[in-house]
Amino acid sequence: MAEHKKEIDQVTGVETTGHEWDGLKELNHPLPKWWLYMFYGCIVWAVVYWILMPSWPLVNGYTKGLLGYSQRAVVTEEFNAAAAERAETGKMLLEASLDEIQNTPELLEYAMAQGKVAFGDNCAACHGVGATGFEGYPNLQDDSWIWGGDLETLATTIAYGVRADNDDTRYAEMPAFGRDELLEKEQIVQVANYVGSLAGIPTQDGVDLEAGKVVYEENCAACHMDNGKGDTEMGAPNLTAPNFLYNRSIDGIIAQVTTPRHGVMPAWIDRLGETTVKSLAVYVHSRGGGQ
Amino acid sequence: MSSQVDPIDKEEDESWFASAAKIYPMEVKGRFRKIKWAILFITLGIYYFTPFIRWDRGPLLPDQAVLIDFERKRGYFFFLEIWPQEVYYLAGLLIIASVALFLMNAIAGRLWCGYLCPQTVWTDLFFRVESMIEGDRRKRIALDKQPWNAEKILKKGTKHFLWLMIAWWTGGAWVLYFADAPTLVYDLATGQAALSAYVWIGILTFTTYSLAGHMREQVCVYMCPWPRIQAALTDEHALNVTYRFDRGEPRAHLKESKKLSADGLPAGDCIDCNQCVYACPTGVDIRKGAQLDCIQCGLCIDACDTVMTKVGRPTGLIAYDTDMNIELREKGETPVYRLIRPRTVIYAVIIALIAGVMLYAQLNRSMTSFSVVHDRNPLYVQQSDGSFRNGYSLRLLNKHNNAQSFTLSVEDMPAGTTLEVVGVHKDAANAANDIQLTLTVDADTTRSVRALVFSPAGIALPGSKPMSFKLIDHETGETTVIHDFFRTPGN
Numbered sequence: 001m002a003e004h005k006k007e008i009d010q011v012t013g014v015e016t017t018g019h020e021w022d023g024l025k026e027l028n029h030p031l032p033k034w035w036l037y038m039f040y041g042c043i044v045w046a047v048v049y050w051i052l053m054p055s056w057p058l059v060n061g062y063t064k065g066l067l068g069y070s071q072r073a074v075v076t077e078e079f080n081a082a083a084a085e086r087a088e089t090g091k092m093l094l095e096a097s098l099d100e101i102q103n104t105p106e107l108l109e110y111a112m113a114q115g116k117v118a119f120g121d122n123c124a125a126c127h128g129v130g131a132t133g134f135e136g137y138p139n140l141q142d143d144s145w146i147w148g149g150d151l152e153t154l155a156t157t158i159a160y161g162v163r164a165d166n167d168d169t170r171y172a173e174m175p176a177f178g179r180d181e182l183l184e185k186e187q188i189v190q191v192a193n194y195v196g197s198l199a200g201i202p203t204q205d206g207v208d209l210e211a212g213k214v215v216y217e218e219n220c221a222a223c224h225m226d227n228g229k230g231d232t233e234m235g236a237p238n239l240t241a242p243n244f245l246y247n248r249s250i251d252g253i254i255a256q257v258t259t260p261r262h263g264v265m266p267a268w269i270d271r272l273g274e275t276t277v278k279s280l281a282v283y284v285h286s287r288g289g290g291q
Numbered sequence: 292m293s294s295q296v297d298p299i300d301k302e303e304d305e306s307w308f309a310s311a312a313k314i315y316p317m318e319v320k321g322r323f324r325k326i327k328w329a330i331l332f333i334t335l336g337i338y339y340f341t342p343f344i345r346w347d348r349g350p351l352l353p354d355q356a357v358l359i360d361f362e363r364k365r366g367y368f369f370f371l372e373i374w375p376q377e378v379y380y381l382a383g384l385l386i387i388a389s390v391a392l393f394l395m396n397a398i399a400g401r402l403w404c405g406y407l408c409p410q411t412v413w414t415d416l417f418f419r420v421e422s423m424i425e426g427d428r429r430k431r432i433a434l435d436k437q438p439w440n441a442e443k444i445l446k447k448g449t450k451h452f453l454w455l456m457i458a459w460w461t462g463g464a465w466v467l468y469f470a471d472a473p474t475l476v477y478d479l480a481t482g483q484a485a486l487s488a489y490v491w492i493g494i495l496t497f498t499t500y501s502l503a504g505h506m507r508e509q510v511c512v513y514m515c516p517w518p519r520i521q522a523a524l525t526d527e528h529a530l531n532v533t534y535r536f537d538r539g540e541p542r543a544h545l546k547e548s549k550k551l552s553a554d555g556l557p558a559g560d561c562i563d564c565n566q567c568v569y570a571c572p573t574g575v576d577i578r579k580g581a582q583l584d585c586i587q588c589g590l591c592i593d594a595c596d597t598v599m600t601k602v603g604r605p606t607g608l609i610a611y612d613t614d615m616n617i618e619l620r621e622k623g624e625t626p627v628y629r630l631i632r633p634r635t636v637i638y639a640v641i642i643a644l645i646a647g648v649m650l651y652a653q654l655n656r657s658m659t660s661f662s663v664v665h666d667r668n669p670l671y672v673q674q675s676d677g678s679f680r681n682g683y684s685l686r687l688l689n690k691h692n693n694a695q696s697f698t699l700s701v702e703d704m705p706a707g708t709t710l711e712v713v714g715v716h717k718d719a720a721n722a723a724n725d726i727q728l729t730l731t732v733d734a735d736t737t738r739s740v741r742a743l744v745f746s747p748a749g750i751a752l753p754g755s756k757p758m759s760f761k762l763i764d765h766e767t768g769e770t771t772v773i774h775d776f777f778r779t780p781g782n
Contacts, residue, residue, distance in 0.1 A: 032513060033310045034506070108714040109739060130668030141672040141680075241675045286713040288672060288680050288743045 086114075090275035098151035101282055108282065115283025118276050122268065123284075131287050135246055136263050141287050144241035148232035149291040155281035159269040162235070166267035172235035174223075178258025183215065191215040192253035198228040198240050204250055311509055313435070314574040316418060317428040317566070321593025330406050331415055339460065342467035348372075349692045351734055359469050365735075371653065372690065383649045387642055392517075394638035396524045398630060399611060400531040404517065405588035410510050413461070413503035417454055418572065424450045428569055454504045455496065462495030508573035511586055518583045525581075528629045532587040533612040534567075534578040537621045542578075545602060560604050567609055570594035577609055659695060659732075660688040661762045663742075663773045670778040678748035679779045685712075685760070686739050689732040696765045699742070700727040703758040704777060707747030712740050744777060754781025 007016045009027055016025040050056065053065040089110055093101060101107045120129065126137040133139035138146060147157050147170055160168040177183040183191070193203040194212030203209065217226065223236035230238040237245055245263075246256055269277055284290070346356035346369055353360060358367040366373035373380060395402040404411060425431045425446050434443060466488045467475055478484035479492075502510055511518065525531070539561035543551055551558035561578070568576050570590045575582060577591045589611075596606040616626035666682035673679055689695045698721075701710045709725040721727045732738045742760070746752055756777040763770050 032509065034509065035513075102714050103716070105714065105738065112713075112739075112741070128668075130666070132669045132672075139672075141669055142674060144675045238675065242673045242677065286741050288682050288711075 086275070093275045093278050098155060098278060098281060101278065102151065102285070111279040111282040112286060114276060115279040115281075115286075118272065118280050119283055122272065123280070126265075131284065133243075136261065138245055139243045139289075140284050141289050142241070142243050143289045143291070144230075144238040144243065145232055145289070145291070146230070146237050146245070147235050149285070149289055151281055151285050151290065153232070154284055154290070155277055157265070158280050158284075159267065159274075159277045161267035162265040163262055164264060164267040166269075169267055170235055172223075173262060174236075174256075174260040176259050177219065183219065183257070187211075187215045188254055188257050191220065192250050192257055195220075195228065195239050195253050196250050199244075199248070200240075201248065201250060201253075312574065314508060314572065315428045315431050315569075316572045316590070317569040317594070318422055319566075319570045319590050319593040319597065321596055323589030323593050327406060327415060327588065327590075331412050334407065334409075334412055335416070339464045342464065342472035346370075351692055353471060355471055357468060358471075361469060374688075374690065377656075380649060380653070383645055387645050387649075390638050390641045390645070393524055394635060394642065396521050397526070397529055397632075397635045397638060400525060400529055401518075401521060401585075401587040404511065404521075404586040405532075408586075410502060410515070411586060411588065413457075413499060414507050414572065416457065417503045417507075420453050420457070421450055424453070451504075454500055458496040458499035458503070459492065461499040462492035465495050466491050508584070508586075511573060512584050522583065526634065527615040528613055528632055530611040530613060530628075531581055532577060532585065532589055532592060532609065533614065533617070534561075534580070534609050535607070535612060535617060535620075536578070537617050539578070539608050560599070560608050562598070562602060564598050566594040566598050567591035581614075658690045659697075659764055659769070659771075661760075661771045661773060662686045663760050663775050665775055665778070671780070673780075674745070674748075676748045679746045679752070679777075681744050681746075681777050683742045683744070683760070683775065684739060685742050686737055687730060687732045687762070688737045689734065691766075692734050694731055694733050696729055696731045698727060698763045698765065699730050700724075700761045700763075701744055701758060702761050702772070704744065704756075705747055705750050705752070707750070709745045711743045711745070713743070715740065746777065746779070752777065752779045752781075754779060 007018060007025070008014070009016050009025065012027060014027045014029070017028045019026045050063070051065065052067045053069050054062055055065065056063045092107060093111060096104070096107055101111050119127075119131070123131070127133050127140055128137075131140040133141075143149065145153075147153060147162070157170060160166050160170065162170045163172075175182060178185070178188055189204070190208055190212035192212070193207040194209050194216050196203050197209055216224075216228075223234050224230050224239055225236075228239040230236040244252070246252055246261060268280075272280070341357050342355065344356035345354050346367075347354055348367070352372075353367065355367065356369050360367065364375050392403055421431070425434050434446060437443060463479070466479075470488070475484060475488065479488060506514075536559075538559060540559040541557060542548075542559050542561035542563045544564075545562045548558040548562060567578070568574070568591075570593070571577070571585075572588060572590065573584045573586055575585045577585060592607075592609045592611075595609040599606045599608055612626075613628075616628075619626050662685070664684045664686075666684070671679045671681055685699075687697065699710070699712070701708060704726065707725075710728060712728055712730065715728055715730060718729050721729060730738070730740065744758075756779070757774065758777045759772050759774045761770060761772050
C-alpha cells in the first residue's frame with residue numbers, strides 16, 4: 001500500500017486523482033503553482049492582519065492589535081480635520097457681515113450649504129424640514145415674524161433663543177387675562193371675536209365687536225398695536241397674519257387670552273458657534289420670508 | 292498502518308499543483324515580427340509621451356492635451372472637455388471598443404490579443420530585453436540550467452533591473468495623465484508629489500514587472516476571459532493563424548521526406564523542425580489547430596516561412612486562413628475569402644451608428660445649461676397680504692472659459708408678479724421690471740441660486756398654474772425656456 005502508482009486515464013491520457021465514485025474517476029487538472037502561493041500568501045496576510053489590527057472577538061471586548069487602529073479614533077480625527085477645514089472657510093463668514101455674505105456669491109453658496117445642513121440637524125425637529133413650522137413652532141417661510149425677520153435679528157434670535165436659559169435671550173410674556181382674572185369671561189369672548197375680525201376669521205353670532213374693540217384697545221394694543229399687526233420690538237405677534245403660532249380660530253384665541261402658552265427656543269450660540277449661526281440666519285432668510 | 296489511513300502519499304499531494312513550464316520563445320524575423328515592432332513603438336510611444344502634448348485652452352484651463360483632472364472634476368481630450376455628468380461619452384467609447392473587438396475577431400481572429408493588448412505589447416518588450424541580455428532561446432535555457440556564477444548573476448541582475456526600470460516608467464507615465472505632466476515630473480523627482488502618485492507608480496511598477504516579466508502567457512491562459520469569449524464569436528470565415536495541414540501532412544524530416552517523395556509515397560511540406568513551437572510566446576503547437584492558448588501573434592508564420600524559404604518550399608504553410616478553405620482545397624476547390632458578410636457588416640454598422648450619435652452629441656453640446664427645481668416642501672407660502680410665494684432652486688452651468696451673463700425672467704404669470712433671486716440685486720437695466728434680473732456665472736463653473744416668485748395679492752390663481760423661466764445668454768443670444776408651475780392652495 002505504501003507504493004502508490006499514478007493512474008493514467010485510458011481515454012484522455014490524463015492522470016487521475018485516485019478518487020473514485022461509482023466507477024467514475026476524477027481527472028487531475030492541477031491548479032497552477034502561482035495560484036497556490038497566492039493562497040498561502042493570503043493566509044500569511046490574514047495572520048499578520050490578526051496581529052496588527054483589531055480582529056478576534058473575546059468575551060469582554062476584542063483583540064486590539066499592535067497598531068492600535070480604531071475606527072472610532074479615525075472618525076474623531078476626520079471630524080477634527082473637517083472642523084479645522086470648516087474653520088478656514090468659516091473664518092471668512094466670521095469676518096464678513098451678514099449683508100456681505102448675502103451679496104457675495106461664494107460666501108452665500110457656502111453659507112446656504114452649511115445653513116441647510118445645520119437647519120436639518122438642529123432646527124427641523126421643531127420648525128419642520130421645510131421650515132413651515134407646526135402649532136406652537138413658528139413658520140419661518142412666511143413674512144410675519146414675532147421678533148423680526150431681517151438678517152441681524154434672525155441671527156440674534158438663533159444665537160440667544162427665546163425665553164431660553166441665556167442672559168441675552170429674547171423675553172416676552174403675555175398676561176394670563178383669564179387665569180389671573182384680569183378680564184371677565186364675556187370680555188375675553190368679545191376681544192377674541194374682535195381679534196378674529198382683524199385676522200379674517202369668521203366671528204361668532206351675537207357678540208359685541210365694539211365692546212371687544214374697547215377691551216382690545218385697553219389691554220392688547222400696547223403690545224399688539226392698534227391695527228393688530230404686532231410689534232417685533234416686544235415680540236408681540238401679528239394678529240392679522242394668515243398663519244398663527246397657535247390654533248387659528250375664535251376658540252383658539254379665547255384659550256390663548258385666558259391662559260397664554262409660552263414656547264421656548266434654545267440659545268444656539270454656545271452649541272453651534274458664530275459661523276454656523278450666521279449661516280443659519282442667511283439660510284432662514286433665504287427661504288423667502290426674510291425682510 | 293499509517294499508510295492505510297493516509298491513502299494519498301506525499302508525492303501525489305504535490306502534483307495537485309503544477310509549476311508553470313517556463314517558455315523560452317525564439318527570436319524570429321519576418322513580416323509579422325516587423326508589424327509587431329511597428330505597433331509596439333506606436334502604442335508605447337502614445338502611452339509614454341501623450342501626457343507631454345500641450346493644448347492651449349486659454350489662461351484659466353490646463354494646457355495638457357489629455358488630462359483627467361480629479362481635483363477640478365474635468366476630463367480633457369484635445370478639443371474635448373468632459374464634465375462629470377457627461378461620463379456617458381465613456382460608455383459610448385466602451386461600447387465602440389467592445390464592438391470593435393468583435394469586428395476584429397470576425398475579420399481576423401485575435402488581432403487584439405496578438406498585436407494590441409497591453410499584456411502582449413509589454414511582454415514582447417520584456418522578451419526583447421531578455422534576449423538582448425541573455426541571448427536567444429538556447430542560450431537562455433543554458434543560462435537557467437547553469438549554476439549561479441558571476442556571469443549568471445550579472446545577466447539576470449541586469450535583466451531584472453531593466454525590467455524594473457521599464458515597469459517604473461510605465462507606472463510613472465500613468466500618473467502623468469492625472470496632473471500637469473511637466474510639473475508632476477519635477478515634483479516626483481524632488482519628492483514633493485502627493486503620496487498617492489508614488490503609491491500608484493509603485494502599484495503599476497509591480498503589476499507591469501510581474502505580469503509582463505513573470506506571468507507572461509499565464510495572464511492570457513489563466514486570467515483573461517477574452518479567449519473564452521472569442522471562441523464563441525469566431526466563425527468559419529474568420530481568418531485565423533492556421534497550420535495548413537492539407538499541405539503539411541504527413542510531416543516528415545527533410546531527408547525522410549525526400550526519400551518518401553522519391554519512393555512515390557505522400558509527403559507533406561512540414562519538415563517537423565519545431566521552429567513554430569519554439570517561436571511561440573505561449574508555448575503552443577499551432578499544428579494541433581485552433582486552441583485557447585494561441586494568441587495569434589503570427590510569429591509562427593514568420594518562423595515557418597523562414598524555414599520554408601531555406602528548404603526551397605513555398606511559404607505560407609502556416610498562414611492567416613480559414614478552416615473552411617482547407618476543406619475546400621482538400622476537395623480541389625478554390626478557397627474563398629469573405630470579408631464582407633452579415634456579422635462584419637452589422638458590427639461595422641453598430642460602430643458607425645454609435646460613433647455618429649456621439650459625434651452629433653458632441654457637436655451639438657450646449658456650452659451652458661439651466662435647470663429649475665420647484666421647492667417640494669413647502670409647495671407655496673402665503674404672505675401676510677394674502678398673496679403667495681413659490682421657491683425654486685436654479686442651477687446655471689457655464690462651460691465657457693470666460694464669465695457669462697444671462698437675463699432671467701418669469702413668463703406666463705399675471706401682471707404684478709415679482710421675481711427675486713437671493714443675493715442678487717437689481718441692476719439699472721432691469722430696474723423698471725419686476726420679473727427680470729441679470730445673473731452672471733463665472734468661467735467653467737456652475738452657480739446655484741434660489742429664486743422666489745411672488746404672485747400679486749388679490750388675484751385668484753388655480754392650484755397649479757403653468758409658468759416658465761426664460762434665460763437669455765447675453766453673448767450668444769441663446770434662449771432657454773424651462774416650464775414649471777406656480778402652486779397655490781387653489782380655489
